[in-house]
Amino acid sequence: MGAHHDHDPHEAAPPAGRALRLGIGGPVGSGKTALTAALCRALRDEYALAVVTNDIYTTEDADFLRRAAVLPDDRITAVRTGCCPHTAIRDDISANLDAVEDLQARHGRLDLVLVESGGDNLTALFSRGLADLQIFVLDAAGGDDVPRKGGPGVAQADLLVINKTDLAPLAGSDVARMERDALRVRGGKPVALTSLRERPDAPEVAAWVRGALRRARGAAAAAP
Amino acid sequence: MAEIPAALLLLADARLPAGGHAHSGGLEPAVAAHAVTDLADLRDFLHGRLATTGLTGAALAAAACAYAAAYAPDADIPPSGDGSAGGRRGWRGLDAEADARTPSPAQRRASRAQGRSLARAARATWSHPGLDALAAEVRAPHHPLVLGAAAAAAGGTPRQAAAVAAYGAAAGPASAAVRLLGLDPLDVHRVLADLAARMDEVADEAAAAAAGGWDALPAPSAPLLDLLAEAHVRAGLRLFES
Numbered sequence: 205m206g207a208h209h210d211h212d213p214h215e216a217a218p219p220a221g222r223a224l225r226l227g228i229g230g231p232v233g234s235g236k237t238a239l240t241a242a243l244c245r246a247l248r249d250e251y252a253l254a255v256v257t258n259d260i261y262t263t264e265d266a267d268f269l270r271r272a273a274v275l276p277d278d279r280i281t282a283v284r285t286g287c288c289p290h291t292a293i294r295d296d297i298s299a300n301l302d303a304v305e306d307l308q309a310r311h312g313r314l315d316l317v318l319v320e321s322g323g324d325n326l327t328a329l330f331s332r333g334l335a336d337l338q339i340f341v342l343d344a345a346g347g348d349d350v351p352r353k354g355g356p357g358v359a360q361a362d363l364l365v366i367n368k369t370d371l372a373p374l375a376g377s378d379v380a381r382m383e384r385d386a387l388r389v390r391g392g393k394p395v396a397l398t399s400l401r402e403r404p405d406a407p408e409v410a411a412w413v414r415g416a417l418r419r420a421r422g423a424a425a426a427a428p
Numbered sequence: 429m430a431e432i433p434a435a436l437l438l439l440a441d442a443r444l445p446a447g448g449h450a451h452s453g454g455l456e457p458a459v460a461a462h463a464v465t466d467l468a469d470l471r472d473f474l475h476g477r478l479a480t481t482g483l484t485g486a487a488l489a490a491a492a493c494a495y496a497a498a499y500a501p502d503a504d505i506p507p508s509g510d511g512s513a514g515g516r517r518g519w520r521g522l523d524a525e526a527d528a529r530t531p532s533p534a535q536r537r538a539s540r541a542q543g544r545s546l547a548r549a550a551r552a553t554w555s556h557p558g559l560d561a562l563a564a565e566v567r568a569p570h571h572p573l574v575l576g577a578a579a580a581a582a583g584g585t586p587r588q589a590a591a592v593a594a595y596g597a598a599a600g601p602a603s604a605a606v607r608l609l610g611l612d613p614l615d616v617h618r619v620l621a622d623l624a625a626r627m628d629e630v631a632d633e634a635a636a637a638a639a640g641g642w643d644a645l646p647a648p649s650a651p652l653l654d655l656l657a658e659a660h661v662r663a664g665l666r667l668f669e670s
């Protein structure tokens with residue numbers, strides 16, 4: 205992982221007693237659902253997990269995750285966003301908060317709730333009221349100038365994932381440059397290069413999430 | 429009318445983070461059924477909605493506002509209730525009145541989902557004993573109840589609560605129409621402006637009705653909206669919760 209620092213001093217910890225809420229944002233088709241599935245597979249035996257999806261159309265993402273059986277059905281909830289995926293994760297997070305609360309009420313203690321945003325543009329950003337931490341997922345084949353352009357998601361997400369590196373050569377994208385540009389606009393916050401096609405379990409991202417969960421637990425234990 | 433407290437403008441503002449953007453007030457299934465395809469259809473739809481569920485919701489909001497206001501520190505606690513003979517039915521009683529006036533289960537769920545979200549936003553914004561009592565007594569109250577209690581918390585009158593409800597009954601689906609049909613937002617706002625006088629009439633009627641007992645609150649409904657709401661939850665393509 206191309207991190208200049210191995211921890212983020214601004215990293216938020218959830219209030220004691222509730223799950224860590226991890227937002228997964230990024231443009232349509234960049235691999236958010238594939239990453240959500242990967243994290244569920246990697247972490248479900250170690251942690252109590254649940255997922256909220258915000259697909260703009262029907263319940264595609266939730267249905268995909270159910271079919272892939274990465275978690276039991278009742279741990280996956282879909283929220284509709286009235287054609288405004290960014291509103292539902294940033295300006296008006298109430299439906300997502302209600303969904304998270306319902307999952308928590310249904311399953312008791314949860315360690316981690318993944319909230320996958322509906323695919324959006326580069327200005328999308330999760331509200332800190334919804335997500336303690338957020339990952340922004342870019343498609344390496346979707347234009348290698350995207351990290352340089354920045355934008356709130358690319359610049360501020362706690363982890364930037366540049367996915368589909370397997371497709372980069374076909375699209376003429378220079379992944380090394382993307383990583384360099386990303387690290388620059390992100391002030392050294394971590395960047396992960398993934399190919400969910402070649403390594404479907406995204407070990408480097410799962411390791412980052414494990415670290416965040418350990419720190420959240422440590423912070424909760426240290427709280428008075 | 430009395431001056432509008434600025435706090436009440438917060439409550440009427442579509443930017444209030446209370447989940448309204450994901451509800452179309454029945455417009456999405458109406459569009460899916462090709463019942464609303466253009467601006468003229470939208471005008472008729474809003475007119476009908478205002479006269480039916482709009483009036484019902486506005487009257488419930490006015491009643492809730494009056495009831496919540498009675499919880500104020502200088503009023504009788506607990507308030508003596510519903511205005512009908514001998515009633516002390518509390519918030520659950522008014523919530524049951526809303527249920528009775530909402531025949532479609534899908535619409536009940538949508539109303540409660542919006543009520544829950546609005547309660548969260550209102551209680552984060554204002555502190556008011558009537559609002560707190562509502563949240564304590566009913567887990568996910570019907571939306572008009574929360575709207576009325578929030579209006580009281582914001583210093584509004586029952587008539588103003590009814591106006592905010594009537595406005596929302598038309599403005600919510602109008603905004604959904606812009607998103608679903610690509611209608612010109614300026615045209616849609618003209619339609620809303622043309623409806624403003626109707627909204628005031630509905631608010632007058634609602635506030636007058638709410639001054640009587642809860643039993644006698646108006647209950648006009650729109651069977652087609654009820655059926656569309658039920659069809660909506662079964663639809664494959666849904667961008668809105670309701």
Ligand SMILES: Nc1nc2c(ncn2[C@@H]2O[C@H](COP(=O)(O)OP(=O)(O)O)[C@@H](O)[C@H]2O)c(=O)[nH]1
Pocket residue numbers: 230231232233234235236237238239323367368369370371398399400401402
């Ligand atoms: N070649 C390739 N395809 C991928 C990769 N990750 C995801 N995909 C595919 O890209 C498409 C969109 O992925 P999805 O996770 O649904 O994207 P989302 O819209 O961001 O949720 C799917 O067909 C995935 O199988 C990858 O690393 N390489």
Ligand SMILES: [Mg+2]
Pocket residue numbers: 236237238259265320
């Ligand atoms: Mg997806």
